[in-house]
Amino acid sequence: MKKPFVAKDQLEAIAAQYPTPFHIYDEAGIRENARRLKAAFAWNPGFREYFAVKATPTPAILKLLHEEGCGCDCSSLAELLMSEKCGIRGEDIMFSSNNTPAEEYQLADKLGAVINLDDITHVEFLEQSIGHIPEKVCCRYNPGGVFTLGETREGFQVMDNPGDAKYGMTRAQIADAYQMLKAKGTKEFGLHAFLASNTLSNEYFPSLAKVLFQLAVDLKEETGCHITFIDLSGGVGVPYLPDAPENDIAAIGEGVRKVYEEVLVPAGMGDVTLCCELGRFMLAPYGHLVTRAVHEKHIYKEYIGVDACACNLMRPAMYGSYHHITVCGKENEPCDHKYDVVGGLCENNDKFAIDRMLPKINRGDLLVIHDTGAHGFSMGYNYNGKLRSAELLLKEDGSVELIRRAETVKDYFSTLVW
Template structure:
């Protein structure tokens, strides 16, 4: 049977949980840094290349600071993500602001920070102008080609935007031309193009295929509007293999595929100065985080259940998407997977299951389980249903030491937004 190897050993984990009780989100600093460097190497042929990490995937300041040290910027979609980016030292062109159905105050803050604003709809042009009093000289527009996008594999049951025609994001092709003309007439001088067509593609062909679509449109928009297009943002979509049998995307092959498209389309059009951007959340962090949890109950009724001290409030992807996350029982990596379990949390919802009918080694009470690939869209999607409290985030540093990068919530945090004066004295 195919297996995934955790980045933490049983011995390390047992020492970590002595200081930080389970459940915890654990991150691998070494893996994060090495992955960022592979990405930059793959696109080193493009002198303006920059990765804008999708803050929504892992909105943790210490993680953002590590990525900043590796040359990354931030991709923000809300007021508070902009605030976090500013607090972490990002400013100006280091920030992309891509939002939809955007409140005026978000645009105001993005403009104050000098962020590059990416407009989701043509009606946002007058809305933005009214909100901030002008149109920025540097501006971007988000494109949606419509139809159905089919290429390679996406995680089964988890297709966020593989049908662009049904997605709420972006402008039509005709609107892109109209938007560029309008923005240029209002003073914009530097233009960008952005698009996101598919989520978590397990294919080296996705980025090159998207690049060809955007590169060709860039040439057309330049001809139609005379706009100076200085960057093209390929956004996210490069996936990770949640299942052990799935292939791993090769970022070097992906970068070379984009380079070939760049040289075939943009260079002949005299657009060889266009910078390329990415906004990779899952690819950058997913495999370099895990949810560490302990088995605390075993229940045998119509099925065999293992209850752990984490729940969907800590990692909700399996509950809401039916998404697969691999599980390793630490210390039993080489034991036969001859027991069938549902691995569950304690929420009052039957979907609170990290695994269903999963073949695993025999699990004993007290065993530590690693739930893999929770580094992106793990902690960030947490919530407080049933009064559950968000778990701590811990960084496994390159030298093997650990750092608490977000403490666990307490009941005081849960009640902090309420006026509970005297409540517990009644």
């Protein structure tokens, strides 16, 4: 059973100062998780996590993770600027984007970021944009087809379709891109791929690593390029369902180590450093969306209306995603009421839960929506003139810090021309 990382009494006190809805993050949990990841890959000197800024683009979170040795994986101008303002520059930034404007490549180059090219045509475009080709460049690979992992010991099947994804280069293109880059002065090459999302299997990263490690060996032989790093990207998931299996990052790190020693070391590539760009794994379980029940409705179904909506957490409306809900103070009461928990948007998919069995909910009850620390606040929007919420950080000492104030109507109107 999922339990909130902050108790009801403290949440009520917080809500008295910062009205619901708000997102709150657990500093202690984030730091502990970052240290587990670092320990899992300590066998690879130079290993680095580039936190996927898109998941939680909040300076306090980026700074916290940077203190734990993490860099930033950026995909836009604003994310690059935010990283710079947080004091994160140079090779602490991986710039992985697609359909990239010239000015974004220019800023990435100015900051000294490692640039990860999404397409072979971007080699020439990058050179035109910044006036040269960097000495260190990464290329994104798309193997095409369908990636399957099959049944694992956790009983979870991984299946995704890279062939339908807009990202990355084909096998032939990436070899050509390496040759082009080498001819233009690149000395250090990186390799990157992302094959599946939110996997709940300790076998995913080792399976992906085997694909990339073998490709790296082949590319070295074909092109003579010096491949110095491999980016395993993201895709390590979190258990949104309360009874879903949880990934063991130590086992994942060990599985990658075995493949590294089987494939890279015999090929004389035992100096290759690894990195990843985890977002969901790093943050999702350590964030809650806290909202209050404001209405109840009894028609053909039973509805609980809350003061949050899909503008605060889009995933259930957009993907039909499950997010666990705790009714604060009623954790030990029977879940004997069936509700749709809904927001106030003029869209019928504005639902955090459908036919969810929960304890009796009364107006004024606080609800914690779990696992919103990644791709929660960051996907917010302003439909119906709804305003983005505050973000709070539960500090290790138990205090609470405001790390992003709530939007106001003045903010909403600030870009209008009357």
